[in-house]
Amino acid sequence: MLQITLGIVTSVGGFLEIGSVTTAAQAGARFGYQLLWAIALGTICLIFLVEMSGRLAAVSKHTVVDAMRERFGFPFFFIVCVGIVVVAFMVLVAELGGIGFGLQILTGIGFPWWAVPISFVVWLLMWKGTFGLIENGASLLGLVTLSFLFAAFRLHPSWSSAGAALIPSMPQSGKAQYGFIAVSIIGASISPYLMYFYSSGAIEDKWDRTYIPINRFIAGFGMTFGGVLSIAVLIASALALQPNGILVDTFPQAALLMTTALPKWGFYLFAVSMIFACFGAALEISLAIAYFFAQGFGWNWSEDLEPSKNARYAFVYTIIIMLAAIPLVLGVDPIKVTVISMALTSATLPLAIVPFLFLMNDPIYLGKYRNGWISNTVVAIIILMSFVLAVISIPLQIIGG
Amino acid sequence: MGLVRDVLDKKLMDREDCCMGRVSGLVMHVSEHAQPRVTHILIGGPTPWMRIHPSLGRVSRWLAGMWGPKNGEAVRIPWSRVETIGRDIKLDVEAKETGALDWEIWIARHVIERIPGSGSEEEE
Numbered sequence: 001m002l003q004i005t006l007g008i009v010t011s012v013g014g015f016l017e018i019g020s021v022t023t024a025a026q027a028g029a030r031f032g033y034q035l036l037w038a039i040a041l042g043t044i045c046l047i048f049l050v051e052m053s054g055r056l057a058a059v060s061k062h063t064v065v066d067a068m069r070e071r072f073g074f075p076f077f078f079i080v081c082v083g084i085v086v087v088a089f090m091v092l093v094a095e096l097g098g099i100g101f102g103l104q105i106l107t108g109i110g111f112p113w114w115a116v117p118i119s120f121v122v123w124l125l126m127w128k129g130t131f132g133l134i135e136n137g138a139s140l141l142g143l144v145t146l147s148f149l150f151a152a153f154r155l156h157p158s159w160s161s162a163g164a165a166l167i168p169s170m171p172q173s174g175k176a177q178y179g180f181i182a183v184s185i186i187g188a189s190i191s192p193y194l195m196y197f198y199s200s201g202a203i204e205d206k207w208d209r210t211y212i213p214i215n216r217f218i219a220g221f222g223m224t225f226g227g228v229l230s231i232a233v234l235i236a237s238a239l240a241l242q243p244n245g246i247l248v249d250t251f252p253q254a255a256l257l258m259t260t261a262l263p264k265w266g267f268y269l270f271a272v273s274m275i276f277a278c279f280g281a282a283l284e285i286s287l288a289i290a291y292f293f294a295q296g297f298g299w300n301w302s303e304d305l306e307p308s309k310n311a312r313y314a315f316v317y318t319i320i321i322m323l324a325a326i327p328l329v330l331g332v333d334p335i336k337v338t339v340i341s342m343a344l345t346s347a348t349l350p351l352a353i354v355p356f357l358f359l360m361n362d363p364i365y366l367g368k369y370r371n372g373w374i375s376n377t378v379v380a381i382i383i384l385m386s387f388v389l390a391v392i393s394i395p396l397q398i399i400g401g
Numbered sequence: 402m403g404l405v406r407d408v409l410d411k412k413l414m415d416r417e418d419c420c421m422g423r424v425s426g427l428v429m430h431v432s433e434h435a436q437p438r439v440t441h442i443l444i445g446g447p448t449p450w451m452r453i454h455p456s457l458g459r460v461s462r463w464l465a466g467m468w469g470p471k472n473g474e475a476v477r478i479p480w481s482r483v484e485t486i487g488r489d490i491k492l493d494v495e496a497k498e499t500g501a502l503d504w505e506i507w508i509a510r511h512v513i514e515r516i517p518g519s520g521s522e523e524e525e
Contacts, residue, residue, distance in 0.1 A: 061488055069423065070410050074449040077410075128518055298412045298423035299505065306520025311509035314519075318512075364406075 016145055016226045017281035018098030019091065019188035019342045021274065022335060024230045025254040027181050028237025029247050030174065033157075033165035036234060038182045040166050042189025043227030045382040048375055049353070051219035052360050053195040057202035058211045060365040064199045065295040067359045077296050080355065083348045085289055088193045090341035092285045092324045096122070097334020098278030101251040105271035115328035122282045123321045127314070131204040131303035134287070138280035145229050145273045151261035152232035155239040162235060179389055180343060186386040187345035189230070192352035193288035200291040204302060212369065236261060251335060290317040346390040353383045402486065404439065412489045413444065413478075415496035422501050424490065425449040425475060439480045442490075444501050446475030470503040 020039075027035035053064050060067065069077045099118045100111030125134065171178050207215070240260035241248065248254045258266030287303065293316045294301035300310040307314035328334065357379060360371040402408070404427060413421040426443035446465070451458030465473035476499055484491040496502050514521040 066412065070412075073405075073410050073452070074423075074425065075453045078449075078453060127516070298420055300420045307513050307516070308509055308519040308521040311505050311513040314513055315508050318516075 016142070016229045016277050017188075018094050018274065018278050018334065018338050019191075019345075020185070020226070020230045021098075021148075021233050021277070022248065022254060022338050023181060023184040023188045023342055024233040025237040025241070025257055026248045026339075027185060028234040028239075028257070029241035029253075030181065031171055031178060032238040032242050033162050033235065034169060034171060035178070035182055035185060036162060036165040036231060037168045038185040039189065039227060039230045039234060041382060042186045043223055043230075045186075045190050045379060046194070046227070047219050047223045048378050049190065049195055049356075050198050050223055051216055052356070052371065052375065052379075053199040054202050054207070054215035054219060055212060055369055056359060056365060057199040058207040058215055059209055059367065059369045061203065061208075062199075062365060063203055063291065063295050064195050064356060064359070065292050067365055068355050069296050069298075071359055071362065071365075072355055076355070080351050081292065081296060083351045084192055084196075085292065087341055087344050087348050088191075088285050088289050088292075089320065089324065090337055090344070091191065091193070092282060092289070092320065093327050093332070094334045094338040094341055095278045095282040095285060096324055097328050097332075097337065098251075099275050099282065100328060101334065102271040102275035102278065105252065105255060106268060106275075111334070112329050112331050115325045118282075119321050119325035122279070122286060123318060125283060126286060126303070126317055126321075127307060129303070131201065134283055134303065135201065138276075138283055141276040142280050144269075145277050147258070147262075147269045147273050148229050148232040148236060151258050151266065152235040152239075154261040155236060157235045157239060162231075179392060180394070183346045183386060183389045183394070184339060184342035185230075186382075186389070187342040187347075187349070189227070190349060190353075190382075190386070191345055192349065193285055193292075195352070195356065196292055197284050197288040200287070200295070200301075204304065209369075233257065249335070286317045286321055289320050290314075343390060343394050346386045347394065349383050349390075350387050353379060407486055408439075408442075408490065411486070413442070413501070414489045414491050415494050415499075416484075416492070417495070419496045419502075421492065421494075421496045421499070422476075423449075426452070428477065441477045441479055442483070442492075443475040443477060444499075445504075446473060448475040470507045472500065472503055476500045 024039060027038070056067060057063055062070070068080065096115060096118050097111060100114040103109070103114045103118070104111045125137075129137075202211070202215070237248070237254075237257040240257045241253070246253055246256060255267050255270040258270040260266075262269060290313050291301060293299070294310070294313040297312075299312045301313040302310065327337070357371070357376060359365055361376065363370060409424050409427065411424050413424060415421055422444040424442050425445055425448035427439050428441035428443060429437050430440045431437045447458035447461040450461040462473040465471070478492060478494060478499060478501075482493050484493050497506070509521070513519045
């Protein structure tokens with residue numbers, strides 16, 4: 001049952017982080033419950049994708065990146081590498097900024113001052129920690145995000161209205177912004193690095209075919225955990241921010257979604273939740289980028305090995321974390337980076353998911369465990385939809401500001 | 402066995418199960434009087450980049466000549482050293498002796514082992 005921590009850390013780190021909290025808070029503040037369907041859709045798709053990446057690792061003993069390089073060759077791998085790593089790097093900047101914002105709320109010291117110490121702590125944990133420590137530590141700390149659920153319940157939401165919002169509908173005004181936020185929510189939910197992290201975690205934890213049932217449970221439970229918490233953020237935002245006309249343009253505005261439900265300590269609880277959630281995400285993304293390079297180029301890699309035993313792998317995360325601190329030191333707004341990177345994630349989804357779907361249907365890797373038509377159809381439809389939405393909404397948002 | 406499907410881009414392991422990189426290219430001997438045969442496996446260097454575009458291969462060779470272990474060429478492993486081809490390709494060689502780990506060793510010595518807690522202290 002300890003394997004469930006992989007699901008929770010994947011969920012907290014890759015799902016419930018600054019991207020999903022910001023986009024869910026913006027959605028609730030601007031459109032009430034109306035965008036709940038986007039979170040539900042993202043969650044369903046993520047359950048399928050995470051289950052598939054765990055199954056691929058358990059059956060073939062290949063991570064997603066391993067199999068992709070082998071099956072599609074170096075030129076294709078390189079294109080995917082550039083697209084995924086650039087977007088994942090932007091998300092890492094946003095996550096480190098999220099921790100900085102949380103600390104800014106708690107201490108009053110501006111987030112740029114926190115960029116270097118935060119990056120150092122993230123790096124130090126990767127340098128000295130094992131995969132188990134990162135997995136279990138981030139999962140345990142991430143449980144503080146249950147406070148979002150507590151806040152949503154205390155605001156007594158209308159469950160019938162929330163249920164109705166699970167069916168997509170168009171707003172009367174602000175259609176471009178609505179589309180852009182929908183795309184961002186899906187991008188925040190379905191981050192490709194999350195699949196790379198999860199399949200690498202399955203190899204680190206030495207999964208085999210006997211783990212297929214537990215993988216299914218972990219994917220379902222872990223991602224539903226993140227999805228429910230994102231829904232809670234949206235509901236709390238819809239009830240606390242929308243009636244007061246507060247739009248989430250800055251991080252402290254997002255924190256207000258907790259203060260109506262928990263007036264005394266909601267603001268601080270939000271900060272602590274964001275610190276832990278973003279910390280888990282920063283670890284996960286840094287690991288995922290290092291895994292991506294190491295697996296793609298065939299280097300030694302394992303978080304359980306000492307850095308001198310897999311020098312190139314350790315070098316990649318060291319450099320990536322150092323570089324990610326620079327924009328924050330220069331005062332780049334993490335909320336802006338978050339919003340752009342979430343939409344770009346949606347736009348780059350086909351790059352990651354289409355080859356993955358081919359792999360999941362390849363009998364060489366999966367034999368009788370390859371995908372059925374339901375998994376293929378669900379993922380293909382959602383990816384196509386998010387891509388179309390991204391292509392339409394991103395230019396509209398840029399033109400319309 | 403399909404060379405592209407079963408060999409190209411597969412991960413290479415030495416006799417101690419140390420990762421040596423991936424198969425970047427294959428060298429074949431072609432003559433009029435005999436069947437073509439694979440003579441060497443190529444690892445790293447400009448080979449993978451040349452598969453995207455020859456000019457990238459030239460840039461890679463130039464960059465590798467400026468930094469690191471200054472070895473801009475691909476490592477060549479005789480095909481006769483291939484032991485098994487399965488999930489990975491197992492070679493009857495010691496990775497360090499082939500040059501496939503030159504970059505790994507260079508980065509370890511010049512960067513990683515200079516940072517406290519890298520694990521190199523215990524070995525000493």
